[in-house]
Amino acid sequence: MTTPDISIESDRLPQRKSALQHVVSLARKQPLGFAGGIVVLAMVFMALFAPWLAPFDPEQANFADMLVPPGSTSEMGEGFFLLGTDQFGRDLFSRIIYGARTALLVGFTAAIIGSCAGLALGVASAYFGGYFDLILQRIIDVFMAFPLIIMALAIVAIFGTGTEKVIMAITIPFIPRCARVVRSSALAVREMPYVDAARSIGYSSTRIIFRHIAPNVVAPFLIMLTAFLGEAILLEASLSYLGLGVQEPTPAWGLMLQGGAEEYAESAIWVPIFPGLAITIAVFGFNLFGDAVRDALDPRLRSQ
Numbered sequence: 001m002t003t004p005d006i007s008i009e010s011d012r013l014p015q016r017k018s019a020l021q022h023v024v025s026l027a028r029k030q031p032l033g034f035a036g037g038i039v040v041l042a043m044v045f046m047a048l049f050a051p052w053l054a055p056f057d058p059e060q061a062n063f064a065d066m067l068v069p070p071g072s073t074s075e076m077g078e079g080f081f082l083l084g085t086d087q088f089g090r091d092l093f094s095r096i097i098y099g100a101r102t103a104l105l106v107g108f109t110a111a112i113i114g115s116c117a118g119l120a121l122g123v124a125s126a127y128f129g130g131y132f133d134l135i136l137q138r139i140i141d142v143f144m145a146f147p148l149i150i151m152a153l154a155i156v157a158i159f160g161t162g163t164e165k166v167i168m169a170i171t172i173p174f175i176p177r178c179a180r181v182v183r184s185s186a187l188a189v190r191e192m193p194y195v196d197a198a199r200s201i202g203y204s205s206t207r208i209i210f211r212h213i214a215p216n217v218v219a220p221f222l223i224m225l226t227a228f229l230g231e232a233i234l235l236e237a238s239l240s241y242l243g244l245g246v247q248e249p250t251p252a253w254g255l256m257l258q259g260g261a262e263e264y265a266e267s268a269i270w271v272p273i274f275p276g277l278a279i280t281i282a283v284f285g286f287n288l289f290g291d292a293v294r295d296a297l298d299p300r301l302r303s304q
Contacts, residue, residue: 033292039285046100054094055079059249062089067268084270086256087263092270096278098251103282106163106236106246110170111228117171118178119221123214125179126186127205137183140176148173152235156244166245170235178224185217192216223294230286237279253279 027034046053056079064075070084083092121140125133143151148170155169189195190213198208239245240254248255256275264271 030292030295032288033295036285036288036290036292039281040289043100043104043282043285046097047104050097050101054091054097055082056091056094058090058095058098058251060090065089067264067271069268070270083274084268086271087268092256092274095251095256096253096274099253099256099275099278100282102163102246102250102252103233103236106167106170107229107232107286109167110174110232110235111225113167114171114174115178115221115225115228117175118180118224119182119214119217121175122179122182123186123209123217126183126190127209127213137180140180143173143176144180146173148231148235149238152239153242153244156239161244161247163246163250166236166239169239170232174228174232178221178228181220181224182217185220186213189213189216223290226286226290226293230283230290233286234279234283253282 062074062085065081065085066087066089068074068081068085068089070082072081072084073079074081079091081091081093083096085091086095121136125136146154151173152169155172156165159165159168195208195212198212203211236245236252237254237257240252241258243258246252246255253275257272257279
């Protein structure tokens with residue numbers, strides 16, 4: 001009786017990939033999504049380590065160094081201005097780094113709260129149906145009739161400006177959009193046999209919703225969440241540019257544009273161009289990352 005060669009059998013087993021191999025494989029399959037993920041990680045890194053990365057206090061005005069061009073040294077000998085200074089002598093590089101904190105705070109908070117609230121409403125609307133679904137969907141239709149920026153402007157006009165108000169103004173328009181997408185997926189899940197089985201053995205509606213329906217609509221929920229991140233950053237910048245968002249002296253990219261985009265577009269072009277580039281790269285990175293998440297989670301796209 002011969003014994004099987006264990007070494008030969010073990011060679012046929014698939015080898016586990018290392019973390020680096022997983023990253024390389026992801027970069028090959030989704031190069032644009034990988035690039036977007038790098039942008040997202042860079043923003044998170046900037047936000048977390050802003051006190052150590054920023055060479056100057058982002059709120060400190062220095063009128064001896066007003067509108068200093070990029071690559072210049074401070075008149076007071078305090079340091080080197082990599083991206084120049086604004087009309088108040090504040091270092092643009094430091095304000096852009098700290099502005100990532102404001103963008104991520106508003107973006108993540110608004111996207112997470114809006115998506116979670118939309119998930120709860122969408123699943124409840126699909127599960128209960130009837131008049132509850134009919135009335136809720138008509139209310140959602142009213143909210144979705146207005147563009148995001150118009151709805152956000154109306155909310156800010158009612159409740160006022162400030163970081164908390166901006167988060168609320170961006171969160172509320174996200175809720176009906178996520179609820180509509182989640183409801184369409186939850187309607188199909190509601191008719192599955194395991195949901196009928198859960199009803200037949202007496203499970204409560206709360207347990208069925210949170211244990212059997214909500215986990216099966218996570219894919220569209222995550223897609224909406226990642227899509228909302230870029231939109232929230234752009235909305236925050238738009239509101240701040242209009243003077244209805246984050247207020248001075250808080251570092252915010254839209255607020256930096258509001259202070260120098262028009263007046264210094266020719267005389268000191270670095271004042272509007274660097275915050276504008278920061279907004280563009282951030283939104284572009286989040287959109288690329290969101291598209292990659294959609295491609296990875298959508299079974300129709302995975303099968304192609």
